[in-house]
Amino acid sequence: MWEVMFWPIAACVLLPWLLVYLGLHVVARGIIFIDIAMAQMASLGICLAVLLHLDLESPATFAIALGFTFVGAAIFSLTGKRESKVPQEAVIGISYVVAAAAAVLMLSRAAEGDEEIKNMLVGNILLVTPGDVWKCLGLFALVGAFHFAFRRKFAFASFDREAAYQQGLRVRLWDFLFYASFGFVVTSFVRIAGVLLIFTYLIVPAVCGINLATSLRDRLLIGWVLSLVGGVVGLLLSFYFDMPSGAAIVCVFGVLLVAISGIGALRRA
């Protein structure tokens, strides 16, 4: 078993910590589908690279994909006004469908066979390579360090927006930095693990943490423990029952969430 499952398990142990942390921000800001919109922005960039006949693995392609997520970051930070009648989630949803539809149009013009593109966009955690894990971990360490250095500003902008505005924090700037760093993380993790998994790692541990604890530190700890348990148990189940690995992990997280909500309800009762 180890020969097959070692690197998937390593990926599920070494990488989700940053997603759990970002997930707490995402849930607090109420922008649940931001990751899917960002991933779609990145794939739109890759479609453009295909139109320009660039090599899919080249740095130029990665740069274009990243550039598109920055465009997304700019859109989301500009539309996240202090008093807006339109919820941010609506803008995110619109960005997603337009980016997805534009990708379809571009591909029909480019007429590239979509095997490689699909593979590039939607990774499979089972087939992760050591190189993928180290590269992603390096990138996560950088983004993590950035967020750690400015954790107070980010926390202010996410968890206490009104006070942030009142104290004159440049909320738009911090929003942009948040979304841009988030785009980095999503673009690289999606290629390893796919859209289902990244969504799960962002949202489920955060929701469980919020259910059970009040301080950011406790929520993070609960989320981290949960992300380890869910990932490893899901991978083991996927091995012993021979199921697609990503989907198995997601369903384990679903079960964990139900169990933990039950515990939370009992404690409050």
Add this chain to the structure above:
Amino acid sequence: MKIRSIILIAALAAALLPSAQAKLNVVATLPDYAALAREIGGDKVDVTSLAKPTEDPHFVDARPSFVVKLRTADVLIEGGAELEVGWLPPLLQNARNEKIEAGKPGRVVASQGIRLMDVPATLSRAAGDVHASGNPHFMVDPIIAKAVAQHIAQAFATLDPANAAGFQANSAKFETEINAKLQEWGRELLPFKGQQLAAYHDSWVYFAHRFGFALETFLEPKPGIPPSPSHLADVIGKIKTDHIKAILVEPFQNRKIAEKVASSTGAHVVDAGQFPGPAESYTAHIDQLVAAVAAALK
């Protein structure tokens, strides 16, 4: 715990008695190669197919057992010609099995030595999901299948010389069977010779070529690209003017589009799979294909 100790004992027994049961462990990427491997190997081989018959050979979902099977395989039979390029390389990279590395006797590339059709003169991504080395859907031509069977027999014979004669005999038997069947299939399809067929994807050129059909009309505008409304309008016009009676659709393709085209033209949708079922033999599968096409053209 119990299962683990049983496995341990079995592994020990296997290690101590290497000659007691030396079946070749054969992994085929697709069910058609698996069917031929069973035909040639008989009870001297264990055959598994990674893809299911109803799965799109261009996109196959990897499961942990795929890696396990590839790790322990003695032989890997693949189509090559970029058919499995989207999913096999990462699996092989994770399996790290020397026996089935490219160029080793345990790696059978079925397209080797086959003259592929539709080799693009110039390579451009603008032509759609084109395979640079030619159309890889060649197994629906029984004469090519004979050559592939011979190729497989040679590989088995190299890896298991003790049973070489048996493998060659099975290959010869398969060849005779196909030769006899070709007469039968030819008779069944003779009345429709020269007629046009339409298909969703360009996976039937070899079949059309072998049995004397023309095949130029595809519901996809380019391989791997979903149909656009204007293209479908063209296809409908062409099917009407050329009186095309059959549209071949595979299980993983969008049957609704074919039905729409069929209902506005009077053509029949033929559910045609490239791949034999898990227990189906190659000839039984072609039997079924020929019968389905003949029924639609009547």
